[in-house]
Every structure is written in C-alpha cells, then in structure tokens.
Amino acid sequence: MATPGKAKIWLARILKTGLFVGFSGLIALVVAVVVAMQSLPSYESLKSSPNGQMIRVHAADGSVIVSLGPSFGRWLGFDQIPQVMVDAMVSVEDKRFYHHPGVDPIGLTRATWIAIQNRGTGKRLQGASTITQQVTRNIFLNNSYSVGRKVREIVLALAMERKFSKQQILExxxxxxxxxxxxxxxxxxxRKFFGHPATTLSLPEAAIIAGLVKxxxxxxxxxxxQAAIGRAGVVLDxxxxxxxxSSAQHDAAKIADVxxxxxxxxxxxxxxxxxxxPQLDVLVDEPNEPLEVYTTxxxxxxxxATAAIQSNAPRGTQGALVAIxxxxxxxxxxxGLDYVTSNYNRATKAVRQPGSAFKLFVYMAALEGGYTPETAVVDEPVEIDGWSPRNSSGRYSGQIDIRTAFAYSINTVAAKLGQEVGFASIADMGRRFGITTPINTHPSMVLGTxxxxxxxxxxxxASVARKGIAVTPYGITRVxxxxxxxxxxxxxxxxRVLIAPxxxxxITDLLQTAVNTGTGHAAQIGRPVAGKTGTTSSNKDGWFLGFSSxxxxxxxMGRDDAxxxxxxxxxxxxxxxxxxxxxxxxxKRPVxxxxTQVTLPEWQLEPDNEAYFGGPDDGPQVDEDGNPLDGAVPLPEADGAGDQGEPEPSGRIDQQWIDNVLGRDRQRRPPP
Incomplete structure (x- = not known):
C-alpha cells in the first residue's frame, strides 16, 4: 500500500510530466502555426476559383434556361456584402467568430464532451468547426473525417487568423x-434561388441562404x-x-413571401x-470568370416546337425541328422526342436523304439558268446514263409548266432540268446555300439522294425567304x-448575296404554289406560306421545310435505324x-x-376551321407527289359560296385539270 508521501511524489511527477507535455505541445503548435503561416498563399491567390466556371444561359426574354458548371457568382468584396447576410451567417455558423483566435475553445470543449458521452455510437465530433476552420477545409482539405485532418484544420485555422483579418476571412x-x-x-x-445578385439580398433571403450551409x-x-422556410426561421430566431x-425586424421578415x-x-x-x-470557345476568351450568355x-x-413534334411524329419514329x-x-x-431519353441532336448532327426537298436547288439552278415559272416543260419518260426516274403515280402529264412541275414534285421534269443545267451546277447551288455534307453529282441527285x-x-x-441574302444560323446574341x-x-x-432577286x-413563287395547291397542302396556316415536302424511298424519311412571316x-421525321x-x-x-x-x-407577327404572288381562289389561301384547330382539310385528292388519285377530284367549298364543282375522272394529269385546281384563267395564260 502506497504511503501518502509516495502518492504525493507520483502526483507531482504526473503534474510535471503533464506540464512538460503540454508546454511541448504548445511549442509544437506555435511552430506548426508559424510554418503554416509562411506556407499560406497570398489573399489574392486564395480568392481565385479554380474549381470550374459558371455559365448561365438566358432565353431571348432574359429568363435563365440553364446553369452549367459549378456556379461561382461574382466575387463580392466585404463592403459589397449586405450586413444582414454577414450577421445571418455569423449568428448561425459561428456566433463567437469575432472573439476566438480561429478555434472556439468553448465550442470545441462542448463538442468533445458530447462525443465522449456518445462514444461507441459511431458519432463523430460535430458542431466545433468555426467559420475559419470551414474556410481552411474548403480551400486546403476535404470533408473526410480523421483525427489527423482535424489537427491540420485547427493549425491552418490558427495560421489564417494570424495572417488575415476577420473581414478577409468572412469575405x-x-x-x-x-x-x-x-x-x-x-x-x-x-442568382440561382432568387434571380438577382447578392448585393440586394433582403433579411429573409439572407436567412434562407445562411440556413443552407448546414x-x-x-x-x-x-x-x-418548406424545409428551407423552416430552417430560415431558425436562423432568424x-x-x-x-x-x-430586433423583435420587430424578426416579425417583419416574411420568409414565406420570398x-x-x-x-x-x-x-x-x-x-x-x-x-x-460550344461556340463560346470561339466567341470569347474568358476561362475563369462566370459568364452570362444571352441567346436567341x-x-x-x-x-x-416540342408539342408539334411529340404529337405528330408517327409511332416508333423520331422527329426534329429547327426554326430560324x-x-x-x-x-x-x-x-428528338425527349432529351432525357436521348440527347442525340437530330436537328444538327443526323445526316439523312432529303428526298424531293432537295429539288429546291434543282429549280433554283434552272431559274438562274434562264427558266421562269411559266416555262413549258414536258412530263414524259426519260433516261439519263441508264437511269430512268419514274413518277410516284406511274403516269405522265405531257406539257405543263415549271410551276406545276414543282408544285406536284414531278420527278421526270426534275431529272430533265438537272441534265439541262448540269448536275455540278445543282451541287454548287446546294453548297452555296449552306449544305455542308458531300453532294454527289449522279443524275439521281436531283431526287435528294x-x-x-x-x-x-x-x-x-431561310436564305430564300431573305430574298437570296445568305443566312447564318446563330444562337448567342451577347456574352x-x-x-x-x-x-x-x-x-x-x-x-453575301447568293442569287439574284x-x-x-x-423560287418563292414555286414554293408558295407547292403549299397552296400541291404536295405541301397540309402546311397551310391561314396566311401565305412557301415550302416543300420531301419523302425518301420506302418512306424512310419525311421532310417539310417552309417559311412565313x-x-x-x-x-x-424518321427512324434512327433508317x-x-x-x-x-x-x-x-x-x-x-x-x-x-x-x-x-x-x-403575333403581321401577315x-x-x-411574287400566285393568283389563287380564296379557299386555297385561307384554310377552314378544321385546318386551324385540327388537322388540315382534305383538299384535292392527290398523292404525296401531287398526282391526282384515280377517280373524281373534289374541291373544297369556298367561304359560303357553295360547291366549286368536280372535274371529270381522269387517268392522267392534263393542263385543263391543273388550271382548274390552280384557279387560273386559261385564256390569260401566256402560250407555252
């Protein structure tokens, strides 16, 4: 049994050892803090944000449509930060911030005691990190928990408090x-949660933001x-x-009204x-600062556009639409039908055959070569280097004019025009108007192969709609x-003028006729429209392109597997x-x-109510290429004027039938 004297000796030894260890630890801590102070970067270096660039994209009306990358807003100096934001953050995260040296002894002691009480439960030391410690963890360390990391965090926090001011640390x-x-x-x-800069934060907004850190x-x-509002209420308390x-300020801060x-x-x-x-890489040279990108x-x-594609694309197909x-x-x-399901952009990346929509370039080359919409041509069998195109109807119309041949997408006439003006000239016209994919010069190219x-x-x-002036699609208006x-x-x-006025x-005359009387009849919208259809072999692709106002x-539209x-x-x-x-x-645009106007009956320019609110009216009974179906070809009624009459059944298109459909006075037409 130890005597009282020996106990006192051992107690003294323990105290001396404790004092020595404590003093040595204090010296080691001071040395560590001094070394850490010398290794800390400058304040300007710490302000840089190397973790990524924020890009906020705005629609034409200014609203934000997407935010990309880690969002680092504008850097605010301490004097630019609203005082309510500073007070809210200090109150809820570190109320003794202005009084401790980087580590809060009171908070650390309390957290340690709680950890001892909960030992064996797996709970970590929590609630002891000061704002300064959080800064060091965010900049220099990570969120993984270990005693060694916690020690480094404390050392760096003490060093930061020695090197930088309280205001700089808060900033x-x-x-x-x-x-x-x-x-x-x-x-x-x-900006993300309230849509405005932090310089104008109100008290309830500051409380919401301060409550998010936890x-x-x-x-x-x-x-x-609701959770955000509840947490913000705690911050205000x-x-x-x-x-x-004050109590009055607390009561006046209506968080639910934010x-x-x-x-x-x-x-x-x-x-x-x-x-x-991706065009930003070419337009601007700013890799670090957050960007505001305003688009078209x-x-x-x-x-x-989304609704039009989703509601009209046939089952099992994809669709794409671009409006310029x-x-x-x-x-x-x-x-595509759904970005979440497939982010492949069929409007900009997919390459598909355009079918008869490519005849735009065929007929522009012909018009540039001296043809006019009234020029007479003959729809008859044709063979070019062993290739014999056929019309989808299997019939031939004889003598017609260019306008009619285009409106009803007659393949034999397109082939003849291609041979006449030169297939290379047509390819050149396509490239002139912005086709970036290879264009073959085989005779069949006139049909969009x-x-x-x-x-x-x-x-x-769009360049045609602009009367021959080149149009370059763009999506970014300013940055x-x-x-x-x-x-x-x-x-x-x-x-850049691509063709003569x-x-x-x-070509606008021809495109308008194609919509008013030909294959594009379903595209009528009650105001002048010019456009062209396109259908590829075996119905693999369907196209419509046009313009108005x-x-x-x-x-x-089509399947991805073709x-x-x-x-x-x-x-x-x-x-x-x-x-x-x-x-x-x-x-909301004026008509x-x-x-170049085409003189047409009023019923062909103005669709009936069914065309406005449902599908297009039936119109003349023609096939995809505008050829009349066998049997009678009824015409829609004019506005309350009664029946327009029905042409006699015919097995072929003749000029009389075409003039009747187009509403032309045959006697006024110039001779072919």
Missing part, C-alpha cells in the same frame, strides 16, 4: 462556401421549399437571440444549349461577365407538325405577302 467564406444546387458563394446562390441538399429551396436584429427564381427547363431546350454553348431561343416557340428568324436567329430547336442535315436545309430555305462587362455581341452580316422571287422552319415507316410522307406528319408549330410562332 473568403461567403464567396466560397457551398450552398447546394452547384452554387458556391452567396452571389451564385442568390445541409444544402436537405434545405434547398428548389428541392424542399438565432439572430434575434444574438442581438443582431419569391424563388423558377427552375430552368431541362428537357428539349437542352438540344439548343448543347449546340450553342424563344421559350414560347420552343414549347410549341429572318436574320438567322434560332428561335426553336428540337433534336445525298445526305444532308436538317439545320443546313432550313438555313437554305457578359457576371458584373456586366461585355465580351461579345452578335452582328448581322447582310453582305428575280431568282429568289421565282419571317420564320423559316424545317421538320424531319428503317421504312409505313405512311410516312413529307406532306403528312412533317407538314402537319410544321403547321402546328407555325400557327404559334407567327401568331406578310410574298413579293
């Missing part, structure tokens, strides 16, 4: 802490608004307890952003930094999708007459 913290949803820093969080995913306003706001920024759409509009955003996309048109304004601004882009992209074809039709510094703005180029007028729209689709023709589902979209797209 770092508020600009770098993670608030959920990809947002780092209060400016990114404010559990960003659980308290995110966009994920669980703590702020009142700490004396940074307006959250709407979540940007994540479906079909992503086809557009996937196409437009019209969300109302985008919704209409007169200066090249892309107003809508749909690359070369693969093309929908965007390229739509661009070509600024988060603080408003202009980096890029789009400028329209009207210097009279050629543009002539300054908007040019291209539609493609298998045949029963009943798929350009004059059916694609033309119907075109009409469905265009009724919305041009609804524009084309420079």
């Amino acid at each position: 770092l913290y508020l600009n770098k802490v993670y608030f959920g949803g990809g947002a780092y820093g209060i400016d990114a969080a404010s 559990a960003p995913s659980s308290y995110s306003p966009t994920a669980d608004a 703590v702020m009142e307890e700490n004396g940074v706001i 307006k959250l920024a709407p979540e940007p759409p994540q479906n079909s509009v992503r086809y557009f952003t996937d196409w437009a955003l 996309i019209d969300l109302n048109m985008q919704r209409a 304004d007169r200066d090249g601004a892309v107003r809508a882009m749909v690359g 070369s693969d093309v992209r929908l965007l390229d074809m739509t661009r070509a039709f 600024t930094t988060a603080d408003g510094r202009l980096l890029y703005t789009h400028e329209d180029d009207t210097s 009279w050629v543009a007028a002539g 300054g908007i040019t729209t291209g539609v493609w 298998r045949a689709v029963g009943g798929l023709q350009g004059g059916r589902a694609p033309a119907q999708a075109f009409a469905s979209f265009m009724r919305v797209a041009v609804a 524009e007459q084309f420079e």
Whole structure:
C-alpha cells in the first residue's frame, strides 16, 4: 500500500510530466502555426476559383434556361456584402467568430464532451468547426473525417487568423462556401434561388441562404421549399437571440413571401444549349470568370416546337425541328422526342436523304439558268446514263409548266432540268446555300439522294425567304461577365448575296404554289406560306421545310435505324407538325405577302376551321407527289359560296385539270 508521501511524489511527477507535455505541445503548435503561416498563399491567390466556371444561359426574354458548371457568382468584396447576410451567417455558423483566435475553445470543449458521452455510437465530433476552420477545409482539405485532418484544420485555422483579418476571412467564406444546387458563394446562390445578385439580398433571403450551409441538399429551396422556410426561421430566431436584429425586424421578415427564381427547363431546350454553348470557345476568351450568355431561343416557340413534334411524329419514329428568324436567329430547336431519353441532336448532327426537298436547288439552278415559272416543260419518260426516274403515280402529264412541275414534285421534269443545267451546277447551288455534307453529282441527285442535315436545309430555305441574302444560323446574341462587362455581341452580316432577286422571287413563287395547291397542302396556316415536302424511298424519311412571316422552319421525321415507316410522307406528319408549330410562332407577327404572288381562289389561301384547330382539310385528292388519285377530284367549298364543282375522272394529269385546281384563267395564260 502506497504511503501518502509516495502518492504525493507520483502526483507531482504526473503534474510535471503533464506540464512538460503540454508546454511541448504548445511549442509544437506555435511552430506548426508559424510554418503554416509562411506556407499560406497570398489573399489574392486564395480568392481565385479554380474549381470550374459558371455559365448561365438566358432565353431571348432574359429568363435563365440553364446553369452549367459549378456556379461561382461574382466575387463580392466585404463592403459589397449586405450586413444582414454577414450577421445571418455569423449568428448561425459561428456566433463567437469575432472573439476566438480561429478555434472556439468553448465550442470545441462542448463538442468533445458530447462525443465522449456518445462514444461507441459511431458519432463523430460535430458542431466545433468555426467559420475559419470551414474556410481552411474548403480551400486546403476535404470533408473526410480523421483525427489527423482535424489537427491540420485547427493549425491552418490558427495560421489564417494570424495572417488575415476577420473581414478577409468572412469575405473568403461567403464567396466560397457551398450552398447546394452547384452554387458556391452567396452571389451564385442568390442568382440561382432568387434571380438577382447578392448585393440586394433582403433579411429573409439572407436567412434562407445562411440556413443552407448546414445541409444544402436537405434545405434547398428548389428541392424542399418548406424545409428551407423552416430552417430560415431558425436562423432568424438565432439572430434575434444574438442581438443582431430586433423583435420587430424578426416579425417583419416574411420568409414565406420570398419569391424563388423558377427552375430552368431541362428537357428539349437542352438540344439548343448543347449546340450553342460550344461556340463560346470561339466567341470569347474568358476561362475563369462566370459568364452570362444571352441567346436567341424563344421559350414560347420552343414549347410549341416540342408539342408539334411529340404529337405528330408517327409511332416508333423520331422527329426534329429547327426554326430560324429572318436574320438567322434560332428561335426553336428540337433534336428528338425527349432529351432525357436521348440527347442525340437530330436537328444538327443526323445526316439523312432529303428526298424531293432537295429539288429546291434543282429549280433554283434552272431559274438562274434562264427558266421562269411559266416555262413549258414536258412530263414524259426519260433516261439519263441508264437511269430512268419514274413518277410516284406511274403516269405522265405531257406539257405543263415549271410551276406545276414543282408544285406536284414531278420527278421526270426534275431529272430533265438537272441534265439541262448540269448536275455540278445543282451541287454548287446546294453548297452555296449552306449544305455542308458531300453532294454527289449522279443524275439521281436531283431526287435528294445525298445526305444532308436538317439545320443546313432550313438555313437554305431561310436564305430564300431573305430574298437570296445568305443566312447564318446563330444562337448567342451577347456574352457578359457576371458584373456586366461585355465580351461579345452578335452582328448581322447582310453582305453575301447568293442569287439574284428575280431568282429568289421565282423560287418563292414555286414554293408558295407547292403549299397552296400541291404536295405541301397540309402546311397551310391561314396566311401565305412557301415550302416543300420531301419523302425518301420506302418512306424512310419525311421532310417539310417552309417559311412565313419571317420564320423559316424545317421538320424531319424518321427512324434512327433508317428503317421504312409505313405512311410516312413529307406532306403528312412533317407538314402537319410544321403547321402546328407555325400557327404559334407567327401568331403575333403581321401577315406578310410574298413579293411574287400566285393568283389563287380564296379557299386555297385561307384554310377552314378544321385546318386551324385540327388537322388540315382534305383538299384535292392527290398523292404525296401531287398526282391526282384515280377517280373524281373534289374541291373544297369556298367561304359560303357553295360547291366549286368536280372535274371529270381522269387517268392522267392534263393542263385543263391543273388550271382548274390552280384557279387560273386559261385564256390569260401566256402560250407555252
């Protein structure tokens, strides 16, 4: 049994050892802090954000449609940060921030005691990290838990407090802490959740943001608004307890009245952003600062385009649509039925045969070569280097004019024109108008056997709509930094004239006739429309491209595996999708007459109610290429004027039948 004297000796030894160890530990800590201070980067270096660049993409109306990358908003100096934001964050995260040296002894002791009580339960040391410790963890360490990491965190926090001021540490913290949803820093969080910079944060908004740090995913306003409001209420309570706001201010802060920024759409509009955003590498040279990208996309048109494709594409097929304004601004882009299911953009990447839609270039080359819409041609059997094209009807019409041949997409006439003007000239016309894929010069090329992209074809039709002036599709109007510094703005180029005005007028005449009386009848929308259908062999692809009131729209439908689709023709589902979209797209635009008018009966220019609100009316009973079906060909009624009469059944198209359908006075027509 130890005597009292020996016990005192051992107690003294333990105290001395404890003091020595404690003193040695203190010396080691001081040395570690001094070394850490010397190794810390400068404050300017710490302010840089190497983790990624925020890009916010805006629609034409200014609304945000998508935010990409880790969101680092504008860096705010301490004097730019609202005091309510500083007070909210300090109150809820580290109320003794202004009084401790980087580590809070009171908080650390309390957390240690709780950890001892919960030993064996697997719970970690929690609630002891000061704001300074969080800064060091965010910048230099990671969130993995270990005693060694915790020691390094404490050393670095003490070093930071010796090297930087409290204001500098708060500035770092508020600009770098993670608030959920990809947002780092209060400016990114404010823009994401409230749609405005952090410099204008109100008290309830600051409380919501401050409440996110504890559990960003659980308290995110966009994920669980009620949880965010409840947590913000706790923040306000703590702020009142700490004396940074009064009871009156607490009561006046109506958290439930805070307006959250709407979540940007994540479906079909992503086809557009996937196409437009890679262009930033060419347009601007700013790899670090957050960017505000303003685009041409019209969300109302985008919704209409999505609905038009989804409701009209035949079962088992995909569809794509591109709409271009007169200066090249892309107003809508749909690359498939559903972006989440398939993000492959069929509007910009897929290459498919255009069928008769390619005849646009055939007839423009012919018009440039001296033909006019009234020039007489003969629809008859033809053979070119062993190739004999046939009309889908299996019949021949004899002598007709260019306008009629185009309206009813007669293949033999297109082949003759190709041979006359030269297949190389047609290929050159296609390249001139923006076709970027290879174009073959075999005779069959006049029927659209070369693969093309929908965007390229739509661009070509848009250039026709602009009376022969080249149109270059673009999606970005301007780019600024988060603080408003202009980096890029789009400028329209009207210097490239592709064809003479009279050629543009002539092809517009033909395109309008194709819609009013020919294969594009289903594309009528109650105002002048010019366009062309396209259907490939075995109904693998269906196209419709056309323009009205300054908007040019291209539609493609088909299967990704290029298998045949029963009943798929350009004059059916694609033309119907075109009409469905265009009724919305041009609804608020004035009606524009084309420079070259076709004199037609009123019933052909103005569809009936069924065409407006449902599918197109039946119109003349013609097949996909405009050839009359066997039997009678009834005509729709004029506006209350009664029956227009029915032509006699005929086994072939003759000029009298065509003139009747077109509403022409035969005696006024110039001789062929």
